[in-house]
Amino acid sequence: MGKVIVLDHPLIKHKLTFIRDKNTGSKEFRELVKEVSMLMAYEVTRDLPLEEIEIETPITTTKGQIISGKKLGLIPILRAGLGMVDGMLSILPAAKVGHIGLYRDPETLKPVEYYCKLPYDIEERELILLDPMLATGGSATAAIDFLKEKGCNSIKLVCLIAAPEGIDAVQKAHPDVDIYVASIDEKLNEDAYIVPGLGDAGDRLFGTK
Numbered sequence: 388m389g390k391v392i393v394l395d396h397p398l399i400k401h402k403l404t405f406i407r408d409k410n411t412g413s414k415e416f417r418e419l420v421k422e423v424s425m426l427m428a429y430e431v432t433r434d435l436p437l438e439e440i441e442i443e444t445p446i447t448t449t450k451g452q453i454i455s456g457k458k459l460g461l462i463p464i465l466r467a468g469l470g471m472v473d474g475m476l477s478i479l480p481a482a483k484v485g486h487i488g489l490y491r492d493p494e495t496l497k498p499v500e501y502y503c504k505l506p507y508d509i510e511e512r513e514l515i516l517l518d519p520m521l522a523t524g525g526s527a528t529a530a531i532d533f534l535k536e537k538g539c540n541s542i543k544l545v546c547l548i549a550a551p552e553g554i555d556a557v558q559k560a561h562p563d564v565d566i567y568v569a570s571i572d573e574k575l576n577e578d579a580y581i582v583p584g585l586g587d588a589g590d591r592l593f594g595t596k
């Protein structure tokens with residue numbers, strides 16, 4: 388079973404409170420999502436392998452550790468996942484970015500794919516799948532299905548807010564995928580929105596409602 392890691396650092400909790408607040412406008416919402424994503428990158432990359440190299444300080448020769456050539460890929464699920472890319476890239480500037488466009492049909496709640504562009508060597512990369520909201524889990528599960536069909540076998544899912552239902556769905560479908568979240572909320576409402584949640588992440592990021 389995949390692990391669920393709740394990143395409940397005080398800085399993340401503080402910023403998430405203002406992200407949730409309906410009076411926070413798009414500009415501030417975008418800035419806060421970027422900042423929280425940057426903080427989450429720190430913990431999501433905790434297990435990156437290191438290698439030892441020799442360097443010279445102004446005083447002497449010594450050994451130091453550097454990240455050992457791991458190839459990373461950031462995969463935002465459009466649209467809302469885009470809000471998490473810049474924060475992650477500020478910590479992981481060498482990562483390549485692939486885009487998967489999915490929207491959740493409001494009637495069926497099933498994900499509908501409308502775009503995909505991935506790095507050519509996607510199957511060799513350790514992937515970090517980005518979406519602020521994990522509600523029913525349909526979108527994340529479909530994106531992971533798709534990435535696995537392309538040969539990817541190292542995937543982490545990073546979300547700001549998850550419903551228990553979404554976590555269960557991803558864990559059942561993809562027990563090899565660890566899930567990093569800033570908060571596990573209470574439940575889904577009758578429209579499958581997360582409660583208390585933050586509303587529609589895509590609309591709040593891009594001001595479309």
Ligand SMILES: O=P(O)(O)OC[C@H]1O[C@H](OP(=O)(O)OP(=O)(O)O)[C@H](O)[C@@H]1O
Binds near residue numbers: 518520525527553589
């Ligand atoms: O877990 P699920 O039940 O699948 O719901 C979560 C999905 O819904 C939202 O996307 P939305 O369909 O609103 O598209 P958008 O990002 O373009 O707004 C959100 O960003 C997730 O991708």
Ligand SMILES: O=c1cc[nH]c(=O)[nH]1
Binds near residue numbers: 522582586
């Ligand atoms: O609460 C929710 C559920 C799905 N998508 C969102 O943006 N928010």
Ligand SMILES: [Mg+2]
Binds near residue numbers: 587
């Ligand atoms: Mg949306």
